[in-house]
Amino acid sequence: MIKIGIAGASGYTGLELIRLLEGHPETELSVLTSETYQGKSIADVFPSLNGIVDIELQALNSEILKSCDVVFLALPHTTGMDLLPELIKSDCKIVDLSADYRLKDAGAYPEWYSLTHTHPELLPQVVYGLPELHREKIKSAQVVANPGCYPTSVILGLAPLMKTDWVDLNSIISDSKSGVSGAGRKPSITTHFCEANEGVNPYGIAGHRHTPEMEQELSNLAGKPINISFSPHLIPMSRGMLSTIYINLKKNLSDDDLIEHYQNFFKDEFFVRTLSKDIFANTHFVSGSNFCDIGVKVDTRVNRLIVTSALDNLVKGASGQAIQNMNIMLGLEEKTGLQSPAIFP
């Protein structure tokens, strides 16, 4: 069995890793860390695990983590930045769910994260873990930077277009809607029930930290620098994310043309489902699963393409994709432990 360590096990992505790995036939949980709850059993923190997992939470410690075959870093941003150089000295494979190593350009960290990267020398060897784009590199990577939830939905929604000459690359807009779990488990006014319930809360418009991550990947695909508008919104639901993406068409294309193109592009991808004509992506049908559903619709009156891209921010947008990356890194069947359909309702 593959021994698993999870640093930051008492957050939502930590719990989701545990939930999913419990259904994975090849892994066993070995080390769980939590600064807040160290000394407690994980089942005391999350009673859903009673009778299923009974592991004591430890303080963060690179030596202990090194004893694992795979380490998931589900830590707040920057917490693991200096831990990684320690971990890579061992043989363990590492999937980092934070943003610490996602951007290839060290110069982007001061601008978007207001910090200087402490280990820019490691950035080249860390693979951006979007399997649908970088599967081959992931296979041989020791460290994968697991994509953000917003970037996963937007990049997958646009990837099939980036190498075509069908679209105006200067016109990209993503209007994205997220459930509240994306903000983590730490209490705040914004995530207080009464402040999130019964309202739509736009935030970070024209300045959200996930923007450079999307632009990095889209630019790589297109072969030239792309800037986009990205507008995230907090929606009163616990899970789920929908990106409604707008891009101008440079030639006349029908819904059928585009659907065929998307289906072809994703034909070998189990976790990306192109929807039928006139069907839009709906977060209900991916919730709890590792799928990303993509709907494609041409607004013929203005010759603009509208892509709807839905995923579960905690699964394909975080922990599920992290396990997908692990499977690839270890040479396991990529779908292992991730085949459950969404839970609905």
Place this chain on the structure above:
Amino acid sequence: MIKIGIAGASGYTGLELIRLLEGHPETELSVLTSETYQGKSIADVFPSLNGIVDIELQALNSEILKSCDVVFLALPHTTGMDLLPELIKSDCKIVDLSADYRLKDAGAYPEWYSLTHTHPELLPQVVYGLPELHREKIKSAQVVANPGCYPTSVILGLAPLMKTDWVDLNSIISDSKSGVSGAGRKPSITTHFCEANEGVNPYGIAGHRHTPEMEQELSNLAGKPINISFSPHLIPMSRGMLSTIYINLKKNLSDDDLIEHYQNFFKDEFFVRTLSKDIFANTHFVSGSNFCDIGVKVDTRVNRLIVTSALDNLVKGASGQAIQNMNIMLGLEEKTGLQSPAIFP
């Protein structure tokens, strides 16, 4: 006292008219109609009215409605289309909350509503009841077509720009999010709790019926035909609507420039509030009120303006605006009965 009739009193906009008119010092409810619940007291349908309003619901009847000073038509689309010609023979003022008389071009009805308008000869005399744009005409109108909720949020969000040469009029996109009450009270799969809860549901993208209404008013303001992309989404909340509107700038303008312009444009408008720099509109702070809050933000990296426009779909998006129109038509102070702040949380 002004005698009020409400046709379609047992729907959500009917109830909201009653709630708001109960706080209006110059009106008294006289006639309430409902096909579904005729013979019952309105307080049996909506127990919130127990001890406050006790009026028996009647079948729809133009003769009885004519006895009122003001009639609100809160009926399903097309139900009141043939009722209006009867009502205007009397002296009563009419505010029609349906879409039946909103479009000036009778030819738009077959395309967008799949029906032939039965009284196109009346369209010219009906005033589109957005007070911030058409106050003078409303003053002398006998019939006002009350705007849709989506159009109110989008038109108010864009109106200050339409006569400028600052923006690319071909680039307008509104990504709008609505609470479920906008779909009315009739049960359906889409509005079933479990199908709307915990999910974001895009619908009617590139084909929603409110599109021509927005284009009519925006084109009139701009002085030339405008087509836009409009993407509505159903959000798991009962009330509230947010439109996130995108438009490309043709010159360099700062947030401050635009905020000043908006504030100036709306300086005499009590119900439209331009928000401070870096504040986005949030449905929480308009819920239950007749306000429309507008936030303005330039995405300088791509020189695109992003407007957030929030209102309560049942108040400024329907019944509150209808009363605002009534006040104007009757020469009352426009704010009468409509000054309550939002209910939060």
Place this chain on the structure above:
Amino acid sequence: MIKIGIAGASGYTGLELIRLLEGHPETELSVLTSETYQGKSIADVFPSLNGIVDIELQALNSEILKSCDVVFLALPHTTGMDLLPELIKSDCKIVDLSADYRLKDAGAYPEWYSLTHTHPELLPQVVYGLPELHREKIKSAQVVANPGCYPTSVILGLAPLMKTDWVDLNSIISDSKSGVSGAGRKPSITTHFCEANEGVNPYGIAGHRHTPEMEQELSNLAGKPINISFSPHLIPMSRGMLSTIYINLKKNLSDDDLIEHYQNFFKDEFFVRTLSKDIFANTHFVSGSNFCDIGVKVDTRVNRLIVTSALDNLVKGASGQAIQNMNIMLGLEEKTGLQSPAIFP
């Protein structure tokens, strides 16, 4: 105009006082305090007040508050305990929304609140502000202790029975369900959106601090000591409270008998509505209003009475009742500013 001071204006009950007093024709807001936001305008804290209220928040200061005619203490428990003795030296009337002076027995504070009351000498002169029970005393009181939300729903639901010999006073159980706003605005794990959404969370069973308050009032009515079981639950909604109350009948009584009795008991009470046969209280129809709806049903198979009692925890359960008390204390019409029906949906 009556000058109003609100200590603790930046919490939910503070905001609700402001919202309701804005519709009160005899009052003007004079002093608002907030430790957290002092120096800011209240409209910056709650943008719903933009264009309506623009008052700078001050630090808590008894001298400034004394300049008001009426002071509402909307402070966390114990914060105002030592403020009250200062305030009562002035002429201002005081409504304390905290629990600090609700219990007549100073000895109950150590047991239920884990503290020693610092001014037990004042307890006798503070009137428990449930108008339906203590209207006469409230008229001449300088200080009123505004009841808790749970106690209001339970005491009103049981009051008509307490002086009868129809019920077994040892059998009282209240199973109560509350929206999350009852827990205040301070973020915590319990009130984090994802922890409250999509779940029912029982808490404080057999030990909640509102228990002695209910028992005090019920015992007074019955003329002998009563102990009850009280089980509160947190429900995923922002506002609203339902108490489902169980009490064994000692004689055979029909629904009609009991409804008639309740209607008679509350016949002069505008804010308490006894529902018709087979109608249960539903929080929807009191939300945003000062009403308490009461449904009565006999479970004939076991001869047990089941009372459903619904109110809005922030209105009749807090700020609305506080204004009702103010009206009585000042000799105003009791309903002034409080007649709006619930907002639904």
Place this chain on the structure above:
Amino acid sequence: MIKIGIAGASGYTGLELIRLLEGHPETELSVLTSETYQGKSIADVFPSLNGIVDIELQALNSEILKSCDVVFLALPHTTGMDLLPELIKSDCKIVDLSADYRLKDAGAYPEWYSLTHTHPELLPQVVYGLPELHREKIKSAQVVANPGCYPTSVILGLAPLMKTDWVDLNSIISDSKSGVSGAGRKPSITTHFCEANEGVNPYGIAGHRHTPEMEQELSNLAGKPINISFSPHLIPMSRGMLSTIYINLKKNLSDDDLIEHYQNFFKDEFFVRTLSKDIFANTHFVSGSNFCDIGVKVDTRVNRLIVTSALDNLVKGASGQAIQNMNIMLGLEEKTGLQSPAIFP
């Protein structure tokens, strides 16, 4: 592989059977029926199944169902009453999720369901499928009547007490709270989003159809007839059920005494988890799973026991328990396909 038929596959319990059986290693879906959607693929009805299940929905037909090894009847009440006599002529095992064969006393159907049972002769051979009580009988049953969601939560919560002499059997009350999915997928006013959201809705108090089912099983356990009070409430969440159960103690017992007794009673039951002292059951931690969590607390001031019992109404309250029954009937390991922890948040 075991061939599975599901009659009524397009409802919520049908979909939940499919979701859970997809994770079951020994079964394959063979026949799915739906009157509403016959001819469509199940994945067109529930897009969550895209890429996972692609089976065409058929009209209800006993001959086709007989070809299966196990048939689940997930039909509206009475729809399957006359189907069962046909099905039992074959060798297939049947789990009926409806109420049609739950009550042993045919005379209870007219009283509680307003109908005359058409096949009372079959009632004796149908086993009430609560595995924790009737495992032995289920092993050899051809037909199991799967318990209702409310009864499962209440019976499990009380079972450990029924054979003791510790409690007053005349004092049982269950105050139960359910998510809206328990009402099924058919749209209605009650389940309309705006009518269920942001409110608590008690219904069926002192008359709900699940009452005789609870009384049947509790009476059997106690060895004498028991009547209880049962009060269901609709809560604004999709899934989950909590029963707060009250019963008077006849002797002095501590929390520890009772917890030990419950833990002992359920010591061999994987799916029933007795919670630690001062922990109440919370629906969050069972949602999506087949667990029933039980909290035990003595209200010492009144010597009353308060049991909190939480489950997922669609899993342990319906489809999960149905699969648990299937596993037992077929001699499989009882937990097969049902070991996933809850999904949280």
